[in-house]
Amino acid sequence: MDMLAYHGNPQLRQQVLDRLQALVQAEKWVHRPIHWNGEAGSVVGSLLQSEDLDAWEADFGLPKWLALVIDAMTASNPAGGVPWSLRVLQGIEPGTPMDTAGSRCVLELLQGERHGLVQQSAPAELAEALATVTALHQARLAGQDVAPTQWRQARRAAVAATNLHAAGSLGAALGTCIEAAAWDPAQSRTAVSDTLRGWMGVKICAAMEAYPWGKAEDEQMHAMLGALHAEAKAARPPEEAGSINVFAMLEERHPEWARRASEVNRFRNSQYVEQWLRATLAIEDILCAPAAPATAPALIARAHFFANPARAAISISPDGHWLAWLADSDGVMNIWAAPADRPAEARQITADRHRGIQSFSWTYLLGQLLFSQDRDGDENWQLFCADLSDGSVRALTPSTPGVRTGVQSVSRHRREEIVIITNARDRRFFDLHLLNLLTGEQRCLETNTGFAGFLLDDRYEVKLALRNLPDGGSECLKRDAAGAWQPWLTFSAEDARSSRPSHFDAEGRTLYFYDSRGRDTAALCAIDWSGGAVTQLAEHPRADIGGMLTAPDSYRPLAYGVMYERFSLYVLDESIRADIDYLNAQAAGGEWRVAARTEDNQRWMISMFSDTRAPSYWLYDRPARTLQHLLDVRPELADARLARMQPVVIAARDGLPLVSYLTLPVDKDAGPLRSTEPLPLVLLVHGGPWSRDGFGYNGMHQWLANRGYAVLSVNFRGSTGFGKRFVNAGDGEWGRKMDEDLEDAVAWALARGIADPQRLGILGGSYGGYAVLSALTRYPTRYACGIDIVGPSNLQTLLASIPPYWEADRVRQYRALGDPRTEAGLAQLNDRSPLHRAAQIRTPLLIAQGANDPRVKQAEAEQMVDALRRNGIPVSYALYTDEGHGFVREPNRMSFNGLCEDFLARHLGGRAEPWTLADHPGNTLQLAEYATHEAA
Structure with a gap:
């Protein structure tokens, strides 16, 4: 079967896509596979305007199994399925071998690196059946004939192996999937769709087995429901027996069991949605793998990735009257604003001419917003207020060396006042001050005697104090009747990084918080302020709950977010279910976030993006269910061919799963996690280390891929969001297992033929910069070059020079790096410091630093540069005199990325746009020994 009819006839192909696009826009289809009633039908039925699959094959040149897959996935999730179908039919490249694509799909689902079931451990009899079935599909791909008797024998073996497992078990689910796969897709139109359903069943079953609810709970729940039903039936006349609501009785008699049952049902439903998304991604990956173009894509201007965007970060005021955003003004980002109903009347509000405004936030006072500025990256933030009605800007706090201020709280109930934090009294600790926005007057609300912070309710009552404990744990304290702070919630050192309070409800009666006690991943919980009863609202077996969407009036959680490989938003309150479904459908497989909302919750500011699409902003009208496009952050990339980002879970040498992201140049992408040839690779190491890399548009990935590099980002142990065992696995492992995780990821890329072992580079900032130095000193022949951006070289001097306001977190730093108060701790700090191994470096190194960095x-x-020079090892050193922990000013940012691009091209062989310092007037780069380094 070829693609001649579908791809050889452009008019027919466009007619098919236009018809499907109209179906997407009309949102009218029938949720039944291969259906057409003359007026409406399923996706396939509507495209054919019939139920004749022979016509699908004959007219379109597409296999029948694809029709069944499209309609099955659409029937399962209409809101997402129809846009997905459009992407698949648009994305199938001319020349795609559809006669073997079915077997490719089945093999990817069974044993693929990214989506396969090989991650599920299979008993011997199932493993043997799986091997037989995969061998048959591999033979089909190799062009060999497979007799029908071979397929029948494989099915019988799979059925026999499946029957050895109890119904509902993971083994039974895996066997069912193998049975479904034991058909030839060229002969069976249901082979792929049935395998896909079985694959989803295995994934869901595996997730449920990890969930704290098993067979014993099921049996006890059934017994309770049966007893309640019998009791109610005995107490009612026969004619009322049908109106018995046992679940209402369960909630009244056994509220904890009712809560748990509701949670497990929500989790099952969320797993169905999550696995549906994974299934669609698997099929899309296989069928729509981009064909490698004959020539490399055009060099995208570096400025398109790193220059100031024309506009960004648009937001709507709580009252809905104003729009505000950041926009470039002569190379400096400033705040602009316009009436929400008259955006053409926009005007510039701030007039900064140096460092620019990086962010802003709203108050509840009409037309008043807040922003902060520091001095050349010193992070001593000064707070300002802008009045949009007249364009005036005034300082709310003074600019004092060593003093930093920030916004703690704004409130609907006290609109003329905000609560700020300031360390003006004691540089180590932040006091709470009440600040009047109209008069500028301040008064101390709470003096900090050593706490890590405070939590207030919506009426500015200081309800909680937060304290770090000597063993690395933490606690929340509340006042007793005498006004003294007393411990209320305590988190051990193992739980402290993943457990924390979030906020109070509007009445101050319920605290919402993240809690990993008694579990691995952080759950979303609520605790009653007066009685102390804890209710679990949501959890995820593989990832921490990572934020929530709350009601603007009550602050009650409406939905919560989880990111393992990709972000998912799960609904808690059905009042927003339709909104979430609509926005998911509009995102068409991409990602979206709520950036701001009006106080009445009727309008949401939405940011939409994908791995190949830079963010755009849209205003969502909930009552009308419409989206209004407002701006694109990088419109200059609209027609650029960007590279896809591929999530992959790489196993560390001790089995720890490392969620990672791979981006390949578009002309070297040969399908899921495959490149056309071994490529120069840049390992990007995130900072923190208590942060994480995620899926979506990434300017660094796109820039480097466009220059010809494979790009790999790795969530090594110590990264956040993957449960407490994962984040705590990084304690004491700086310069050891955290390094080894990165090495294991590089080894994976080498083993797959993605990376060229002679052209490996490593680049990182902050902790990532430390990882660069550590890698080059521990593995001196592994990398061809490295770039360290604001990374520490000596862990002992790093801890001795941390900012004073990090004092409350000092013990936790000691736990992670090493305790300088002990002999063993000092020895560890020295052993793990790259400075003491500087003489081991053998490859080109670029070190970049901001002169005003308060953290590193x-x-x-400079001590690392000096050590290298003492040992006769050339090093390039880039210093920016008006920057801190990272480079903010446009001429500095642009000059540094030009320098990096040139450095990587010299040592890894990628492409480069011409670059000189004169291209970026106003930069403060002081560059030492760059030419000498090249000569060496």
């Missing part, structure tokens, strides 16, 4: 001082870079 300039001395950290």
